[in-house]
Amino acid sequence: MQKGTDKMTYLKDRIPQKLLHWAPLLLMLVFPVLGALYHFVNHPTDKVYSLLTPLDQAIPFIKYFAVPYGIWIFYIYVCIVYFFLRDRPSYYRSLLMYTVCALTCYGIYLVFQTTVPRPEVIGNDPFARLTRYIYNRDEPFNCFPSIHCFSSYMVMRMIWKSPARNRLNVTLISGMSILIIASTLFMKQHVIMDVIGAVALVEIYNLLFFMLPALYRSKMSSKQSEFQA
Numbered sequence: 001m002q003k004g005t006d007k008m009t010y011l012k013d014r015i016p017q018k019l020l021h022w023a024p025l026l027l028m029l030v031f032p033v034l035g036a037l038y039h040f041v042n043h044p045t046d047k048v049y050s051l052l053t054p055l056d057q058a059i060p061f062i063k064y065f066a067v068p069y070g071i072w073i074f075y076i077y078v079c080i081v082y083f084f085l086r087d088r089p090s091y092y093r094s095l096l097m098y099t100v101c102a103l104t105c106y107g108i109y110l111v112f113q114t115t116v117p118r119p120e121v122i123g124n125d126p127f128a129r130l131t132r133y134i135y136n137r138d139e140p141f142n143c144f145p146s147i148h149c150f151s152s153y154m155v156m157r158m159i160w161k162s163p164a165r166n167r168l169n170v171t172l173i174s175g176m177s178i179l180i181i182a183s184t185l186f187m188k189q190h191v192i193m194d195v196i197g198a199v200a201l202v203e204i205y206n207l208l209f210f211m212l213p214a215l216y217r218s219k220m221s222s223k224q225s226e227f228q229a
Helices: 002-014 017-038 055-059 063-072 072-086 090-109 125-137 145-159 165-184 192-226
Strands: none
Touching: 002 090, 017 072, 017 090, 055 165, 063 072, 063 125, 063 165, 072 090, 072 145, 072 165, 090 145, 145 165, 165 192
16 A cells, blocks of 8 residues: 555656646546547437427527537536636536536437427528538437536536636626527527426536535534534
8 A cells, every 4th residue: 555655656746746737627538528429329219209389489590699509519618627727626516517417418318309390591691501510510309408508507507606706707607608508599409498407407416416415514514513512
């Protein structure tokens, strides 16, 4: 045991401190791994369901929302790196939440696949071309819950509770997250139930991973204080 500890200390001393500081960013390699796994479920199954409601049908298609929809994953990366720099616990929590929520979505897609009817995209302007690119790249399946929505809601919820929060970052992250969530509806990529399912998914895991353990620790601390008194 001592030999192993000495070896770790030796390696740590040999690695520059700056490199050690940035090393946790390697955990973000989980994103390309999850992206590769997504390809296994990004195709229609034997039965595909629809969660379309009259309210969804009343929402107009607006091609300009292709911009916030298209930059979604880069936005999530920026938020998570921001947490790494300003609030390290939120960085680790974000990676954990994203991973378990994404894997849960993949599991749901395998047994309960939904689809959303897409409109015909007319025109050859940049927004129409971007919309067609998004449609061609992403099959109209795997909608409930929405990955765009759960991840956008996740970073928004993280900044609300972060000790690094201020008026500027709360406004920017909340505003952009809401814009991306809205874009999933106006782009006709998702329906309202997909958004509700995404929010519920984040709340369930937040309860299981963070709220209940914190409540348990608080209760145990109170009992220990009473015992010592």
